[in-house]
Amino acid sequence: MGKHSKGAPAFRSANQTEARVSTLFAEGVEFHVNGQLDRALAAYEQVLCLMPKHFEALHHTGIIAFQGGNYQGAVGFIGAAIAISPKVAATHGNLGNALKEMGRYDEALASYERALSLQADDADTHYNQGTALQALGRYDEALASFARAIALNPGDADAFNNQAVVLHELQRNEEALASLDRALALNYGFAHAHNNRGNVLKDLGRFEEALVGYESALALLNSFGDAWYNRGIALHVLGRAEDAVASYDNALALNGESAAGWHNRALALQVLRRRPEALASAERALALQPDNPEILRHRSRLLAQLHMHDAALGGIDKLGAQRPDDPKTLHLRAQTLRELGQAEAALASIDRALALEPNRYEYLLTRGTLLRTLLRYPEALACFEETRVQRPDAASSHTDCGIVLADLGRFEAAGAAYDRALALDPDFALARWNRALMKLLLGDFAQGWQDYEARWNVEMLGVFHEKRDLGAPLWLGAEPLEGKTILLHAEQGLGDTLQFCRYAPLVAGLGARVILEVQPALVSLVHSLPGVDQVVAKGDPLPAFDLHCPLLSLPLAFGTAPESIPHPAAYLAPDEGRVAEWAALLGEKTRPRVGLVWSGNMHHRLDRYRSLPFSSIAALVSDQFEFVSLQKELRPLDKLVLQMKGNVRHVGERLNDFSDTAALVAQMDLVITVDTSVAHLAGAMGKPVWILLAGGTLADWRWLLERRDTPWYPNARLYRQQVPGDWAAVLGEVRADLGALAAAPA
Structure with missing residues (x-):
């Protein structure tokens, strides 16, 4: 043995190095198999320090990088192993797996092809090839790969599950269901297969069974966000909106960045009429996907339902700028403009939508509704008749026809249309409600009051007819009331x-x-x-x-x-103290006093036919009477004209509640009013009241048809338009009657 300097390295023979590498690698494999990845990686690193081109150490280090989510590192190490020994199928397969996780599907497929050229009977490689083809949307090829994987390994539940997912994408749902049943027969604890089975059943319209699938998945894996989300969809469709919201809440607790989750939650809350909460959810969804057209559209619908029509229109116009020829957006724009009272502009918008999608059922409904708003009844009826042709079994189509037939005074035909709707769907509240209005208008109270109870179930009336759970039985005349x-x-x-x-x-x-x-x-x-x-x-x-x-x-x-009808001469009386206060405020009466009300709720669907401007009703003013405005609030133009003319006294700013209005009405000898609450107040007080009504069927049902009197208020006289919107003839008649009244003996 030769001498060497102090501190100089000792040299190890090649056999010793190989032995040490072999030992370290064996330790690394043992650690790897036992899941001790850090210790396995340390062992492999020592191997590579001693032998940098150790094929198995490079390959196994790449596998550990893959298992830790370091796919780029995995590609590097496995690629280095392949460079040393390119004819090992497993390395090409594992490289393909890493490339696939990085979204480099074409490169992954090339690796799988090389692996299969070396080992054609490897079931896992065929399976992995199928998942890459599935990700690329090459479904027929993916099915072929899964079929080969299953042929080689009939016990592979994953292959049956993924095969089912692809079949579902191809809408081969019955085959997908069979494949999932095979997967679950092999592994009933496979949560993803239960979830996927629910998805297939959902698309088959079998929502109760789909719900079972989702709940089976969640019983196995409670943190399965997709299953909570899908369960919410099934519950929503099944009419269990409250449960759907709770399911979406669980999904969002697991993934709060899901725009679809927030959006679907908003849809369920909308069904529950919890619209402010629904809007907040839609806003969350929109923050995640600002340009999503469905979310933008739904948010605008919610804004409109919350009567925030200008904001709704702003959102719709933003969507329209992105998609100027999107018929759905044009349709929503038409609906929103209608709510803003811009019926002509709304009609132009829906006509554009119909030009893009001719005869679309929903668009025809909206167009018919707009034409009805514009009193273009024959054209509206033509639209609704087309919807009835398209869907003869839809109760709504017959109901819409009935509404316009009643507008046209064709009451027998309207009744037949409502009856047909109710024959198709006895629970269709809108048909029963509109039949009630027609029957009451015609004086058929026996049927009318029965049908009027349908108001609680008409969605569009929800704001006004909110059914309440009061915790006590409803009384409709049957039970005795003595002592109750x-x-x-x-x-x-x-x-x-x-x-x-x-x-x-x-x-x-x-x-x-x-x-x-x-x-x-x-x-x-x-x-x-x-x-x-x-x-x-x-x-x-x-x-x-x-x-x-x-x-x-x-x-x-x-x-x-x-x-x-119970019609006591007067059943409401003002407070005597307030009557005295108003008498003092108005001062000595030197002429008969006439109270005037010329406009009502400006948001009423028929306000343009029910209200008139002050400049029109001012034509009634003469020196023979003292005229007093009974309006609490004035529209801006009316306020200006009233101040300019100065011949009608206005005291609206002093009216705090209806006790004040009643005390003011008590000072009048006559009240002349359009169809507002003051008409009912004067009638209930027994005060002579002349009520100015819209023409024909535009007048409310309670005033019946064509009568000049009303059984509700014996002290009332009715003045009806002969042409909708034409007040000139009505005011001429009222002026003549005022003249006759002035000329009559005191």
Whole structure:
């Protein structure tokens, strides 16, 4: 043995190095098999320090990099191994796996092809090749790969599952279902296969079974976000919107960055009429996908439903800028413009949509509705008749035809259309509701009041007819009331409450203690109503009661017919103290006083035919009477004209609630009003009232057809337009009657 310097390295023979490498590699494999990846990697690194071109160490280091999600590192190490020994099938297969995870599918496929050229009977490589082809949308080739994998390994549940996913993409759903059943027969604890089975059943319309699939997946893997999301979809379709929201909440707790999850949650909340929450969810979805047209469209719908029409239109116009020829956007724009009262512009928008998609059912419905708004009834009917041809079994198509037939005065045909709709779908509330309006208009109260109960189930009336769970039975006249406490509650507008609170004394006459819940503005006024034991403002806590009845269900409970309407001469009286205050405010009366109301709710669908500008009604003003405005609020132009003319006294700023209005009405000798709550107030007080109505079927059902009087208010006289929107003839008639009144003996 030769001498060497102190500290100089000792030399190891080749046999010793190989032995050490062999030992280290064996240790690394053992650590690797036992899942001790850090220790395995350390061993392989030592091997590569001693022998940098050690094929197996390079390959296994690449595998560990892959298992740790370092796909680029895996490609580097496995590629180095292949450079040393290019004819080992497993290395090409594993390189393909790493490339596939990086989204480099074409390169992955090339690696799989090389692996299969070396070992054609490797089932896993055929399976992995199939998943790469699946990712590229090359479904027929993917199916061929999965078939070869299954032929080589019939017990591969993963291959059956992925085969099913591809079959589902190809809409070969029955085959997909069979493949998933094979997968689950091999491995019933395969959560993804249960989820995929749910997806196939969902597309087959078998939603109850789909729900079972999703819940089976979640029983196995509760943190399975996709299954929670898919479960939400199935629940939504099954009408279980509340449960759907909870399912989406679970999905979003696992993945809060899912735009689809937030959007579907918004859709479910919309069904529940929880629109502010729905809008917040849609906003979250839109923040994640700002240019998603479906989310933009849905957000605009929600804004419109929340009466934020200008904001809705802004969102629609943004969407329209992206897709100017998108018929769905044009359709939504038409619906929003209609809500903004821009019917002509809305019609132009829906016509563009129909030009792009002729005879589309939904677009024809909107066009018909717009034409009806514009009183172009024959054209509207033609649209709805086309929808009836397209879907003869759809109750909605027959109902829409019935509505326009009633507008045209073709009541028998309208009735037949409603009857046909209800024969097709006995629970179709919109048909029953519109039949109620027609029957009541025609004086057929027996059928009308029965059908009027359908109002609670009409979606479009939800804002006004909110069905409440009051925790007590509904009274409709059957049960005896002696010794019972009953809640009578307002449900619609102020005028409706004033008209139908007349029934409270009748209820009290049956021996009941009566609690009356009304809008806050009416509380002090209805205290004067006979038979009422307690008045509650809507929104305040309710006292205990045994039964309840909405005010507009009372005519049904009492079997009211036109000839049996309870019409006491006056059933509401103003507070005497306020009457004295208003008498002092107006001063000495030197001429008969006439109160004027010329406009109502500007958001009413028919406001253009129900209201008129002050400049028109000012034509009635003469020196023979003292004219007083009973309007609480003035539209801007009316305010300007009223100030300019100076011949009608306006005191609206002093009207705090309806007790003030009633005290002011008490100072009048006559009230002339369009169809507003003041008409009902004057009628309920027994004050002479002349009511100016829209023409024909545009007038509300309660005024019946063509009559100059009304059984609801014996002290009222009705003036009807002969041509919709034409007030000139009506005002001429009123002016003549005022002249006759002035000339009559005091």
